[in-house]
Amino acid sequence: MTEGPSYGFDTLQIHAGARPDPATGARQTPIYQTTAYVFRDAEHAAALFNLQEVGYIYSRLTNPTVAVLQERVATLEGGVGAVCCSSGHAAQIMALFPLMAPGRNIVVSTRLYGGSITQFSQTIKRFGWSAKFVDFDDLDAIAAAIDDDTRAVFCESIANPGGYITDLDAVAKVADKAGLPLIVDNTSATPYLCRPIDHGATLVVHSMTKYLTGNGTVTGGVVVDSGKFDWSASDKFPSLSAPEPAYHGLKFHETFGPLAFTFHGIAIGLRDLGMTLNPQAAHYTLMGIETLSLRMQRHVENANRIASWLENHPAVDQVTYAGLPSSPYNDRVARICPNGAGGLFTVALKSGYEGCVKLVDSLEIFSHVANLGDTRSLVIHSASTTHRQLTEEQQIAAGAAPNVVRISIGIEDADDLIADLDQALAKASA
Template sequence: MSDKNYGFDTLQVHAGARPDPTTGARNTPIYQTTAYVFRDADHAAALFNLQEVGYIYSRLTNPTVSVLQERIATLEGGVGAVCCSSGHAAQIMSLFPLMSPGKNIIASTRLYGGTVTQFSQTIKRFGWSATFVDFDDTEAVKAAIDDDTRAVFCESIANPGGYITDLDAISAITKAAGIPLIVDNTSATPYLCRPFEHGADLVVHSTTKYLTGNGTVMGGCVVDSGTFDWSASDKFPSLSQPETAYHGLKFHETFGPLAFTFHSIAIGLRDLGMTMNPQAAHYTLMGIETLSLRMQRHVENAVTVAKWLEADPRIDYVTYAGLESSPYFGRVEKICPRGAGGLFTFAVKGGYDACVKLIDSLEIFSHVANLGDTRSLVIHTASTTHRQLNEDQQRAAGAAPELVRVSIGIEDAADLIADLDQALAKATA
């Protein structure tokens, strides 16, 4: 495509994709291959020396995956992206060039339960650590940052409660501290929220969710804004200092705005091997083509269902930021001007037992450990996705025992309400 300023709906269909030069195939082919033939010995050497961009081995780069990377980067407004095997892989990939033993990150308390566990437990094995802070308390965020902090991490729309982070306020803190802000934009997608426009430096996605949109394949992605100055201090030697594996090459000096992206491919995927397969990239590309249409319907249905639940006497409260009663309603227009997404929780009168009965009584809603599907999904987070957390952590994350999480799909909203109505009748009888 040319450099014209195309709209989102056009870019979600065309960005990164061109007719296949050999066959003329209009859709991006699935390049199901492990390796690529070099033109000659000099060509191979240039590729391995990072002197030329091209394909070597599909652990590093693949033409189908490359199209997906360019499309997601374009939709987010970034300069480059690296796709990998899952959203959890994307989180590690985002931290890998920044961290070293003894360094820490500051993370929001409102995160997916698996992310809390990854940051509180697993990364300790690398010698990294995380401090969890309520990001509504900006003074606490400032106070948590120390000389060893290398990143701040949050979700734009937090899973499970649908809370919206004030990205402008948080990015002001990270810029003053000279460290990058990493935003998980999975629940919002670039259609609802563009974190780079609010000061974020890196964006991560579980492409498994809304980007693919049909619950078929796993994937993750890290997008680079290209605006962070990795050489402004000595905090990020992997990007600013000579890399011995490439004969002293300095990634930031050599690749400029694309330093993080090139490092993530040349070292991150090379050594960690968290590779996205080309068939997964193909399914995600097809999903992204309808992203805006789906997100509009997700939001429309979520508003309708959330309002109905809020008015129902069998419900204590609803956490949806799209409701005027939400303390986060004022952030919707600023952070997510196209809507507050399709993810939220609600508290059932009767607590834990009533939640379980409700889930077991639903017919249209699917009880699965996923979100962002065209189908409406439900789960009791305290006993599943956030089960590994203690109750204080669950409540801080928005996954209290009396809450049910719903991911509202694109079905007929009246049918969803009828399903919830009959299930609530059984759960609170």
């Protein structure tokens, strides 16, 4: 199909990037389970390897099933292109790879998924990179943390685990003033609830494992390029603006313009890092995205009702859901996430750490797993699992204090979920 402004989200989530298979007429995107592709002739092969022609070479780089997924997610996010990879964590490294070098740093929000905090505070040091953690409600602190070696600003649209909504417009202005790209993890929101590029983001990353796939079957990640950043405006991003030795001095930004980051992600990132998404995983994610808007509407509807009920429960100390009128971030919902505050939030129990453990062990419908964004309702005690490697101070800053459980509300019957929580809370506070 030809995408255009006349098509709505519900249409694009089904059709964007997909066309009937030219060989068979198959309506659903086939799983192209192949390693390599036959070249027409030697000249065709040379043109592909020289980046003079777009096509399929080897499935570490490009694959027809994955290509449909890349186009679909880019279209839904309002970007010009996307690069899919093996997981959300892989997507974060893929996003940083063209921007960073030894001695460079990124400024990141303190409100991040625990695995991301560990990746940025520990793992990236092995590349010679570093991260500065800042409260993103303090715009002056973000600006003060940026120095001559900073190469990106990173945050989550709806932060995991607490459901905190970042003021993307304000943060984007800080990044733009510094001449830096803003990278936004949009996993918890999805493009149905929030489109970070519309608020000034340069790049958007997802763990497609979560809401985009929505059924807990496969892992996957994606980096979406807005195509709006001028990579040649300074000498900070030589991977994109300077001659690339591996391609005879080709300059990605000069050659590919708005698609420079996307082409670099495939031709350099996937080629050398190899964090490839397999075609079967891409197929499952495409199937999931077809119902994204329907699922997100139900996630939000259930989350609003259940969070309101929990807020008034005698065993509960606090609920962090931004959709609640009592939330300090409620005013950001209409502006940043106009279709709702998502299905993720935390609950602080008066019975503390032990009460959280009892709650998790007593739930029957809720699944105790290290995942979110599933059709099923999920629960986890972050302090003893996903955020276990952090200090208690870091856990509290990330919204994962010892007395807190993270809840990912599914699309089941809300009355059943409330009844399950009610019986588990009774045991947790006994």
